[in-house]
Amino acid sequence: MILVFCELKDGQIRKPSAEALSEGRRLADAAGKQLGALFAGASCTGAAEAAKYGADVILTAEGTSLASYSSDAYATVIADAVKAKGATVLLAAATAVGKDMAPRAAARLGAGYASDVTGLSIVDGKLQALRPVYAGKAFATTSFASAVQVATTRPNVFAAAEKASAGTMEALAAPTGDFKSVVREILAKASGKVDLAEANVIVSGGRGMKDGANFKILEELADAIGGVVGASRAAVDAGWGLPHSMQVGQTGKVVSPTLYIACGISGAIQHIAGMSGSKFIVAINKDPEAPIFKLANYGIVGDLFEVVPELTKAAKALGIGSN
Amino acid sequence: MKILVALKQVPDTETKIKVAADGRSLDPADVKWITSPYDEYALEEAIRTKEAKGAEVVALSVGGDSAKDVLKNALALGADSAVLLRGDGQGDAYAVAQIIAGYARDKGFDLILCGNKGLGGDNAAMGPMLAELLGVAQANVIVMLELGEGTFKAERETEGGSEIVAGNLPAVITAQKGLNEPRYASLKGIMAAKKKTIEEVDAVAVTVGTQTIALALPPERPAGRKLEGDAAAQATALLQALKDEAKVF
Numbered sequence: 422m423i424l425v426f427c428e429l430k431d432g433q434i435r436k437p438s439a440e441a442l443s444e445g446r447r448l449a450d451a452a453g454k455q456l457g458a459l460f461a462g463a464s465c466t467g468a469a470e471a472a473k474y475g476a477d478v479i480l481t482a483e484g485t486s487l488a489s490y491s492s493d494a495y496a497t498v499i500a501d502a503v504k505a506k507g508a509t510v511l512l513a514a515a516t517a518v519g520k521d522m523a524p525r526a527a528a529r530l531g532a533g534y535a536s537d538v539t540g541l542s543i544v545d546g547k548l549q550a551l552r553p554v555y556a557g558k559a560f561a562t563t564s565f566a567s568a569v570q571v572a573t574t575r576p577n578v579f580a581a582a583e584k585a586s587a588g589t590m591e592a593l594a595a596p597t598g599d600f601k602s603v604v605r606e607i608l609a610k611a612s613g614k615v616d617l618a619e620a621n622v623i624v625s626g627g628r629g630m631k632d633g634a635n636f637k638i639l640e641e642l643a644d645a646i647g648g649v650v651g652a653s654r655a656a657v658d659a660g661w662g663l664p665h666s667m668q669v670g671q672t673g674k675v676v677s678p679t680l681y682i683a684c685g686i687s688g689a690i691q692h693i694a695g696m697s698g699s700k701f702i703v704a705i706n707k708d709p710e711a712p713i714f715k716l717a718n719y720g721i722v723g724d725l726f727e728v729v730p731e732l733t734k735a736a737k738a739l740g741i742g743s744n
Numbered sequence: 745m746k747i748l749v750a751l752k753q754v755p756d757t758e759t760k761i762k763v764a765a766d767g768r769s770l771d772p773a774d775v776k777w778i779t780s781p782y783d784e785y786a787l788e789e790a791i792r793t794k795e796a797k798g799a800e801v802v803a804l805s806v807g808g809d810s811a812k813d814v815l816k817n818a819l820a821l822g823a824d825s826a827v828l829l830r831g832d833g834q835g836d837a838y839a840v841a842q843i844i845a846g847y848a849r850d851k852g853f854d855l856i857l858c859g860n861k862g863l864g865g866d867n868a869a870m871g872p873m874l875a876e877l878l879g880v881a882q883a884n885v886i887v888m889l890e891l892g893e894g895t896f897k898a899e900r901e902t903e904g905g906s907e908i909v910a911g912n913l914p915a916v917i918t919a920q921k922g923l924n925e926p927r928y929a930s931l932k933g934i935m936a937a938k939k940k941t942i943e944e945v946d947a948v949a950v951t952v953g954t955q956t957i958a959l960a961l962p963p964e965r966p967a968g969r970k971l972e973g974d975a976a977a978q979a980t981a982l983l984q985a986l987k988d989e990a991k992v993f
Contacts, residue, residue, distance in 0.1 A: 490907075492872065492882050517902035521884050524837070524869035528876035533838060533953025536867050554959070555864050558761040559770075562958040566951070601881035602911025608899065616903030622992070646993070665887070665922040666901060671757045671863065672781050672921060680992045691757045697962065701990045703982060709970075718968040719985055721978045731979035739983055741993045 422478075422506045423449045424457040426499055426513040426522070432467035437514030437619060439474055439581035441574045444541055445512050446475030446584055451543045456586070457506055461498045461595075463488035472588025474581065479588050480506075484595025490518055491600040496525040498596060503530055503569060505593075510548050512541075515573035516619075523573050532569035539578045539677070539698070548572065556671035556694035576619040577677050578698075615649060617669065622648030622680045625669055625696070626656055629685020629706065629725060633661030638729045639684060645736040651676070653692045670695035684725045688713030705729065745799040745891075746851070747790045749823065750844055750858040750870070753807060753814045754780045757863065763959050769834075770864075770959070779814045782859025785919035788926040789889060790857050791822040797891070800824050802853075806831050806843050812942055819937035820929035826940070831947030837865070838953035841873035846948035849878060853914060855896075860885045860918040871918035881911035887922040 425445040427438040434442070442458055449456040457478045458471035465481035472479065482498045499522065503511050511526065513519035515537040527534035539560075540551030548570040550563045617623060624643040626636055630652075639650045651669040669676055671694040681699035686692060688704070688711055696702070697716060704717035705725045714720045721728055755761075755775045762771040779787075790801045803818035803826040805811040815826035829843050848856065856878075861868035868884070875882035881896075887906065888899035897910045901920055929937075971981045986992045 492875075492884075496876065517885070517900075520868050521872060521882070524867075524872040525876045525882065527869075527953065528838065528841060528873040531951075531953075533836065534867075534869050534873070535954055536869055549957075550954075552866075553962075554866055555755070555759070555761050555770075556866060557962065558759075559763070560960050560962060561768075561956045562960075563954045564957050565954055567953050600911075602883055602909050602915065604900075604907045605897075605910045606908040607902075608906045608908065619903060665920075668921070675866070680986065680990070689758075690760070694757075697965070701986065701992055702965075702968075703986075714968070714970075716965050716968075718966070718990065719982055720968055720970045721982060722970060723975055723978060727975035728978055731975045732982065735976070735979045735983050739987070741983060741987065 422455045422457050422508040423452065423510040423512070424459055424503055424506060424508040426459050426511065426519065427468070427471060428514070428516060428518060429460060429462065429465065429467050434467065434470050435514070435516070436581060437516050437574070437576035440576065440579040441512045441514045442471060442474040442476060443582045443584070444574055444579040448510065448541060448543055452546065457508065459499065459502050461487045461495055469588060469590065472586055473583050475584040475586045476588050477586050479590050480593050481590065482593040482595050486595050486597055489604045491603040492521050492525050493602070494596050494600045495522045496529055498593065499526045500529040502593060509569055511569065511571045513573050515575050519573045523571055527571040530569045530571070531567060532571045533565040533567040535563045535572040537575045538572050539575050541572060553675065553698065556675050557698050558694050575677060577621065617649060617651050617667070617674045617676050620649040620676070620678050622646055623651050623669070623676060623678045624648050624682045624684065625651035625653065625686060626684045627653035627686030628655040628659065630656055633663050636663070638726070638733070642729055642733045642736070645733045646741055648680070653686045653689070655689070683713050684729060686713055687711045688716065745793070745797065745854045747793060747799050747801050748848055748851070748853040748856045749783070749787045749790045749801060749803050749818065750856065751783045751787065751803055751805045751814045751818060752780045752859070752862040753777050753805065753811045754863040761961065763961065768956050768959050777810060777813065779817060780859050780863045782861060782863065782919055782921070784926040785921065785923045786857035786859055787818055787821060787823065788924045789919060792924060793891065794822065802827060804829065804844065804847070806840050806947060808832065815942050816937055817929065819940050820933040821927065822933060826942045828942050828944045829947045830944055835950060836952050836954045837867040837869035838873055839950045841870050841877055842950040843947040844874055845877035847945060855891070855913060856916045858916070858918055860920050871916050875916035878914070878916070881915035883909040883911065883915060884918045885920045886917055887920050889917060889923065
């Protein structure tokens with residue numbers, strides 16, 4: 422069996438999990454195996470939706486011990502399910518939870534682990550992964566030496582495709598006992614916007630923004646076209662009060678949105694490493710020689726303080742919006 | 745309190761990546777090697793803990809002679825001692841986690857700190873794997889850490905926000921940018937570090953979980969085009985192109 426750990430939010434399968442499930446279905450077909458979807462939490466209401474993405478079996482572990490995320494409780498549920506079902510491949514989306522839990526579960530299973538993969542295939546019956554290294558400056562093809570193979574899939578890379586399957590429901594026992602570490606409190610940002618790593622559209626600002634307050638025009642454009650705002654390391658380190666969580670680049674977030682609009686970003690290697698996986702790149706910069714233009718599908722040489730508000734205006738006029 | 749800080753030597757962020765003749769590893773020519781930036785936050789946190797509450801800080805790296813640079817730097821910054829686990833440093837995160845677990849298991853560390861990922865390999869896996877192999881708590885991608893009597897509280901970065909993770913020591917905590925602002929080594933620290941020796945221990949035998957069978961550069965991006973006209977014309981042309989050609993909207 423190929424088992425995919427899925428996350429629910431407000432009773433619905435999170436998009437990165439749906440993408441992992443769809444990729445799991447494709448691999449299961451290639452390997453001639455069943456696809457299992459695994460859910461854990463205080464409630465798994467909504468798990469049945471996994472049938473839509475091709476799950477033959479839907480496993481749910483429900484219990485109060487799983488109400489708050491705990492790396493060891495979740496790793497226990499997942500590793501036990503892998504063993505009980507004799508699964509050879511375990512996938513999860515490379516989300517905050519996925520990246521925390523999957524390596525722990527892999528170590529428990531004595532399994533190799535490939536993180537944040539952008540491609541998967543079955544070669545001679547074994548999983549093979551393609552993953553960005555050096556923040557996307559290179560790609561490594563990774564093979565597994567272990568019997569069980571664990572990988573997390575990068576959000577926004579694999580398509581979430583519907584393919585209905587039986588989706589037979591099966592309940593698993595929730596673990597009991599004291600857990601070594603537990604999430605006590607969620608400190609959500611007020612905006613409630615999607616994370617950069619999962620965003621479909623990113624509007625990013627660099628040193629050319631001149632001040633943190635000027636990011637307001639990027640927020641307005643992002644709101645108009647359904648995107649979120651990021652920043653280069655130069656902008657984050659400039660003391661403009663921008664949080665590190667906004668940083669795109671090799672020492673920040675590595676992103677692969679459909680559209681990345683770089684405003685006042687010159688295109689240092691460290692920044693390019695974090696965003697060159699974007700499908701479409703737009704560069705707005707007053708310096709026609711800025712290296713970012715070499716990457717851009719569309720370049721605008723001009724003053725971003727004129728161009729960005731015009732884009733917002735034109736987007737509203739054209740009724741454009743995404744996400 | 746006894747703190748272990750695991751440090752990794754990695755290529756500098758400005759490195760232009762070239763693939764070696766074997767087709768599966770990095771060509772080390774012209775590469776400038778540094779301590780992985782996330783590991784610097786881990787080391788800084790250990791030194792701050794030592795200054796605030798008193799602690800013994802042991803710096804550790806897995807690799808060959810060149811990894812000694814990372815350890816010398818850690819000693820100069822305030823680590824009390826340094827250990828090189830001698831290995832080829834080529835194993836995957838699972839292999840490195842086993843090597844470090846093999847060393848740390850019976851040493852009585854209360855806290856193990858490292859970066860949330862090694863720059864370059866970008867696995868973000870060694871820390872949680874080490875926690876599992878040692879059977880201890882973990883908290884990853886940490887921007888704030890509070891230590892109590894045998895307990896910890898840490899703020900961890902998540903999608904669109906953060907969460908507070910609480911647990912018991914010993915624990916493996918992996919650092920994220922924002923945890924602290926690492927210091928520079930003082931002249932006094934550098935001089936003191938010269939008198940310290942780096943303990944060398946052979947790495948235990950391990951099994952690898954994964955192998956890199958090919959390394960390749962990303963495909964070249966197709967040539968783009970510049971949009972002409974005044975700001976309003978450029979803006980309209982861009983949105984039209986994104987809508988009609990790229991079909992983003």
